[in-house]
Amino acid sequence: MTNEWCGWREATERALYGPGEGFYTRAGGPGPAGHFRTSVHVSPLYAGAVATLLCRVDAALGHPGELALVDVGAGRGELLTGVLAALPEEVADRLRPLAVERAGRPEGLDPRIGWHGELPAPGSVSGLLFANEWLDNVPVEVAETDADGVPRRVLVRADGTERLGGPVDGADAQWLERWWPAAREGDAAPGLRAEIGRPRDEAWARAVGTLRAGLAVAADYAHERDGRPPFGTLTGFREGREVPPVPDGSCDLTAHVALDACAGPGAVRLSQRAALHALGVDGRRPPLTLAAADPAGYVRALGAAGAAAELTDPGGLGGFGWLVEPVGGACAGLLGEWDG
Numbered sequence: 155m156t157n158e159w160c161g162w163r164e165a166t167e168r169a170l171y172g173p174g175e176g177f178y179t180r181a182g183g184p185g186p187a188g189h190f191r192t193s194v195h196v197s198p199l200y201a202g203a204v205a206t207l208l209c210r211v212d213a214a215l216g217h218p219g220e221l222a223l224v225d226v227g228a229g230r231g232e233l234l235t236g237v238l239a240a241l242p243e244e245v246a247d248r249l250r251p252l253a254v255e256r257a258g259r260p261e262g263l264d265p266r267i268g269w270h271g272e273l274p275a276p277g278s279v280s281g282l283l284f285a286n287e288w289l290d291n292v293p294v295e296v297a298e299t300d301a302d303g304v305p306r307r308v309l310v311r312a313d314g315t316e317r318l319g320g321p322v323d324g325a326d327a328q329w330l331e332r333w334w335p336a337a338r339e340g341d342a343a344p345g346l347r348a349e350i351g352r353p354r355d356e357a358w359a360r361a362v363g364t365l366r367a368g369l370a371v372a373a374d375y376a377h378e379r380d381g382r383p384p385f386g387t388l389t390g391f392r393e394g395r396e397v398p399p400v401p402d403g404s405c406d407l408t409a410h411v412a413l414d415a416c417a418g419p420g421a422v423r424l425s426q427r428a429a430l431h432a433l434g435v436d437g438r439r440p441p442l443t444l445a446a447a448d449p450a451g452y453v454r455a456l457g458a459a460g461a462a463a464e465l466t467d468p469g470g471l472g473g474f475g476w477l478v479e480p481v482g483g484a485c486a487g488l489l490g491e492w493d494g
Contacts, residue, residue: 351412
């Protein structure tokens with residue numbers, strides 16, 4: 155890794171996705187599951203909920219001869235594997251499962267799963283596009299206000315050393331003005347930080363654009379315009395622990411997502427808790443009468459309730475944001491009442 159000064163977007167791109175040396179692209183690495191726990195890794199209930207949503211998309215589209223499930227930021231293919239196991243045979247037989255992931259295809263993956271380093275062509279698939287904790291790893295620039303309240307780009311070296319660069323200008327300045335008002339020039343206090351989410355807006359628009367018809371969903375750490383964190387959210391993860399964000403390829407680099415900025419005109423936002431409840435996942439304990447009638451079944455149901463509670467905990471994974479964007483009209487409202 156070079157130790158020259160550059161913006162956080164370039165440094166993150168190199169640290170996460172550099173050929174052969176990036177955190178995600180290094181050969182033989184454990185993948186995301188070796189360093190942090192996403193909803194996919196908590197329980198098969200999550201894949202089951204995605205399978206339920208996919209079946210609703212299938213019905214809304216009139217049960218097409220080919221139904222796509224595009225998993226963007228697929229890791230090691232865990233979500234697609236789980237969804238295939240949860241689907242009714244009639245739907246699985248028509249499914250075209252596509253993983254989009256910059257790391258190489260893992261050994262032993264179900265041969266039905268296509269593995270691609272890039273998104274499908276625009277307007278080329280119909281079905282469900284699902285991006286679980288993908289946008290938080292799309293690299294962005296970081297800005298910090300100087301002593302005069304002027305937002306400046308933060309420059310960084312591979313060892314994590316930072317300094318302020320030139321003023322934020324152009325499209326990035328316009329993005330800050332609209333979407334991160336606390337850090338805009340003129341009335342900002344010194345030392346405020348912001349992650350400039352414009353590359354994520356563009357990445358999400360490209361992802362949604364791959365659909366000819368269907369539904370696109372992004373599930374991620376998120377914040378809203380009126381509640382942006384004053385010092386940003388950039389951090390690192392390694393072996394299950396939060397660590398300083400050092401862009402040397404040794405750790406994950408992540409920052410929460412301004413999903414409201416990513417949202418297209420027809421999109422809606424809701425919490426993961428609300429979304430999973432709408433898909434039949436909740437943390438209610440099984441009735442005690444089951445313990446007497448079927449002790450083993452009670453233990454299984456109790457374990458599932460615990461996993462469901464973790465997935466829907468409003469102070470944890472349940473507080474994630476879901477950005478849901480229908481394409482073509484038929485798939486609007488598939489999660490019932492919206493809880494924005």
